[in-house]
Amino acid sequence: MTKPLSRWLIALPRRRKVALMIAADLLALPLCFAFALFLRAGNFELLAQYGITPPLIIAACTIPVFSLSGLYRTVVRYFDLKVLWTTGTSLAGIVGLTYALSFLMHLDRLPRTGLLIYWFIAFSYVVISRFVARALLTRTRQSLLARNERASLRVGIFGAGEAGFQLAIAMRASLGHKAVCFFDDDFALEGKVVADLPVHHSNHVRKEIQRHAINEVVLAVPSLPIERRRQIVDKLHRYSVSVRTLPSLLELVDRKITVQSIRDISVEDLLGRDIVPPRVDLFAKCTQRKTVMVTGAGGSIGRELCRQIASQEPQRLILFDHSEYALYAIEQELRQRYPDLQITARIGSVCDATAVSAALRGQQVDTIYHAAAYKHVPLVEKNMPEGIRNNVLGSLTIADLADHFGVQTCVLVSTDKAVRPTNVMGASKRIAELVFQAAATRPNTRTTFAMVRFGNVLGSSGSVVPLFRKQIREGGPVTITHPDVIRFFMLIPEAAQLVIQAGAMAKGGEVFVLDMGKPVRIIDLARTMIEMSGLTEKTRKNPAGDIEIKVVGLRPGEKLFEELLIGGEVTASEHERILCSNEPLIAEAELHEMLERLFAACDTRDELEIQTVIQSLVVEYAPYSSLESPGRKVAAPSQREPSQPLQHALRGVASRQQPPPEIGTDPQLATLSNSSKAS
Missing domain, CATH: 3.40.50.720 (NAD(P)-binding Rossmann-like Domain)
Incomplete structure (x- = not known):
């Protein structure tokens, strides 16, 4: 029953969805006020005394407040705490204003004692209804995706901090990613739950990758030191999982993390070093x-x-x-x-x-x-x-x-x-x-x-990194001038x-x-880039490899050591x-x-x-x-x-x-x- 209803809701045009939300609120808010009067008196005497007019009036006043706070402009699947905060404070404002006016104008037909209780009930209704709707729609979209795709991408998030939390929340609304757990270097987080996902220590990566059938690990620690990043990437590559990363916080627009923020690990992420902020x-x-x-x-x-x-x-x-x-x-x-x-x-x-x-x-x-x-x-x-x-x-x-x-x-x-x-x-x-x-x-x-x-300089025009990328894309060989060449x-x-x-x-x-x-041996750089591309080096010991590294000899004027x-x-x-x-x-x-x-x-x-x-x-x-x-x-x-x-x-x-x-x-x-x- 719920699946056909959810599919019908997903297929509705945006305007009809908003109209449906307003209609539901017009029906629910008077009931919220009636329930507030019931809780205030412990029986139906206050409701019988005041009649149906006050609930209808307070509901009619609340709908415009919700609209001004942006509640009806927010897509339910991306409902966030900022909208809840704005809605709650706006609702509190209208309740306070209504109470003040009724007191000053001696409006006995308006039950002032139930207004505070009404705020709690109405706000709870907004929170519960929106999150239930979001969960229902998200689950339906994921089931539709699973039907259309052979397999969903199961993701482990490395880093249970703020960036990892934001990424896990963003993945809930994603059609192609399913976050299954966190990994973190902090022993204090072992066994904890973040964003409804278990946190495992990084020492248990191999076991948990196998247990959760993880396809991809995303590095969600923008401040991760370069040396530690290299160690993690090297370790994860041995477990045959794809490794991607979030950019640094400086690269993120408005510091908001979405699934689109994830990018491939680049050689610059591994060969660079921790940048000292400029003076x-x-x-x-x-x-x-x-x-x-x-x-x-x-x-x-x-x-x-x-x-x-x-x-x-x-x-x-x-x-x-x-x-x-x-x-x-x-x-x-x-x-x-x-x-x-x-x-x-x-x-x-x-x-x-x-x-x-x-x-x-x-x-x-x-x-x-x-x-x-x-x-x-x-x-x-x-x-x-x-x-x-x-x-x-x-x-x-x-x-x-x-x-x-x-x-x-x-x-x-x-x-x-x-x-x-x-x-x-x-x-x-x-x-x-x-x-x-x-x-x-x-x-x-x-x-x-x-x-x-x-x-x-990594990535500059004519440097070895773009050349190696091009050669790997074309199937090789990757050409180096000498196996002992090193560069800064x-x-x-x-x-x-x-x-x-x-x-x-x-x-x-x-x-x-x-x-x-410290300098880098160019042949090691070539091998790392081949490995990062999910390929293997073709050698005498491994003739079935994908990419061959070919030594072409020093070019005129080239030195082994700069x-x-x-x-x-x-x-x-x-x-x-x-x-x-x-x-x-x-x-x-x-x-x-x-x-x-x-x-x-x-x-x-x-x-x-x-x-x-x-x-x-x-x-x-x-x-x-x-x-x-x-x-x-x-x-x-x-x-x-x-x-x-x-x-x-x-x-x-x-x-x-x-x-x-x-x-x-x-x-x-x-x-x-x-x-x-x-x-």
């Missing part, structure tokens, strides 16, 4: 109420810099990029998110002094973040003149014009590939650093020049925040080095993850003479002369081509000793002969190495 004073110093210009605004780092700067309420934000589409995309995003922000988008190359001057003239720019650069090692290696012009001439143009227009702070975004480079891209970025260092030594400059050096990784938002904060600490000429944490320091002399800064490196520099007059030779070589496209001049500018530069000879294995880039980790440098360790840390022995990266050890 408010440093973050705002060069951006808040300032006119800020970002070159390369359409690139991965440039886009994020623009987002972070826009959040600090700058006076004006100038976007500069040579790519029309990239510039258009970031401009539209910022205008939508920050409609009151003054944004100027300029198309042009940083090598074009006229275009840069036009962007700066009359704007009274306070800060420039120079992120425009060619960064792809093989492409720049094959196009040396273009790479040198963009990275070196572009930086020289920005430095000169920043000084000319009196910009307060000018920050160069550099790279770890500038340290003892074996490729033209890295060497060009080191020369760009030399340009900024020389500009900082000018006696009358009003501009504070600084450089910020960091490693690979950082999330784009953290990198942008640290760049802004480093620039705020600059006094002039510093090379800031971001603490990149480094962050040249001299190894670093000092701590005001920020715990930013260090200041003491790097050698070249006097500006001598530098300009050498740059003239370099640009002349670029004009004639004489690659040998380009490399010769680079060698005179960057003495640590060891071009890849000079390390090759026909018929023998190239070993030099891979055998060069990497620099010591930053934490060792801070402790004053002088030796540079230590090999890079073994990933397999690093507990923080144990998740990434499990597959490697197994094979």
Whole structure:
């Protein structure tokens, strides 16, 4: 009987459902008042004395109050405590007002003594009727879904806190998810019940997954440390269940958690690290109420810099990029998110002094973040003149014009590939650093020049993570250049925040080095991404695997180990993850003479002369081509000793002969190495 009725109710148009609710309330509310009079007297004498008029009057007054409180606008299946609170307080208000009027006007026909009891009964009726209707409709929808689908998704929620509770409530109204239990690391919650679901300790995950036939586990702890997240994901993958997650609270709109909030685990969730919140004073110093210009605004780092700067309420934000589409995309995003922000988008190359001057003239720019650069090692290696012009001439143009227009702070975004480079891209970025260092030594400059050096950024254009994703989607093989290649990784938002904060600490000429944490072996990253895709690696021991990892050899100019320091002399800064490196520099007059030779070589496209001049500018530069000879294995880039980790440098360790840390022995990266050890 109930199922046909529920199906009929679900099929009704929205207006008829509201009319049906109002009709039910018009019938029930007089009965609520009659029951209140019965409870007041203990018999039917008061009801007989006052008659039917007071119940009808109070019901007629209550319906408009319910309507104004939003009770009839709320979908029953999504009925929440906020609506109940509004309805209850509105009902209390009308009861109090009715009591006051009847007392002042001496209305003896209205039984004032039963009004308070009526409030409790009417409010109880609203709560019970709506929740019963919601349970009935939800159960009917779930039964309909079960009939249409072969199997429903049984979900275990990891985290019995506020986020997990909200997710469990949201899943009750979901057609495709059925929450069956919670898992939590807190022993105090073992055996407790949250949102009508049992809570099990995380030590019992395997047993409960089997007992409840769980298909998917959702990580519902937005503040979960990265290391613990890696451990949980690695553990759950061994039990053949799908693992998904909620985003951080900062990513959630209005902090409301719904089933749509669930997303797949990304490699950034596992390779990132716990982000240190930016220091408010440093973050705002060069951006808040300032006119800020970002070159390369359409690139991965440039886009994020623009987002972070826009959040600090700058006076004006100038976007500069040579790519029309990239510039258009970031401009539209910022205008939508920050409609009151003054944004100027300029198309042009940083090598074009006229275009840069036009962007700066009359704007009274306070800060420039120079992120425009060619960064792809093989492409720049094959196009040396273009790479040198963009990275070196572009930086020289920005430095000169920043000084000319009196910009307060000018920050160069550099790279770890500038340290003892074996490729033209890295060497060009080191020369760009030399340009900024020389500009900082000018006696009358009003501009504070600084450089910020960091490693690979997860998810940036051309990085290895998007490449691996594409190769896995296409069925493989996943290509790596060498099984021993390791890289430092950082999330784009953290990198942008640290760049802004480093620039705020600059006094002039510093090379800031971001603490990149611990390096990751690329082959372990590839294996982890294959595993996260629900696939297996195809090897000699496992020929039936899904995806093969293929070693294709080091590309021209590529190193096994990237480094962050040249001299190894670093000092701590005001920020715990930013260090200041003491790097050698070249006097500006001598530098300009050498740059003239370099640009002349670029004009004639004489690659040998380009490399010769680079060698005179960057003495640590060891071009890849000079390390090759026909018929023998190239070993030099891979055998060069990497620099010591930053934490060792801070402790004053002088030796540079230590090999890079073994990933397999690093507990923080144990998740990434499990597959490697197994094979």
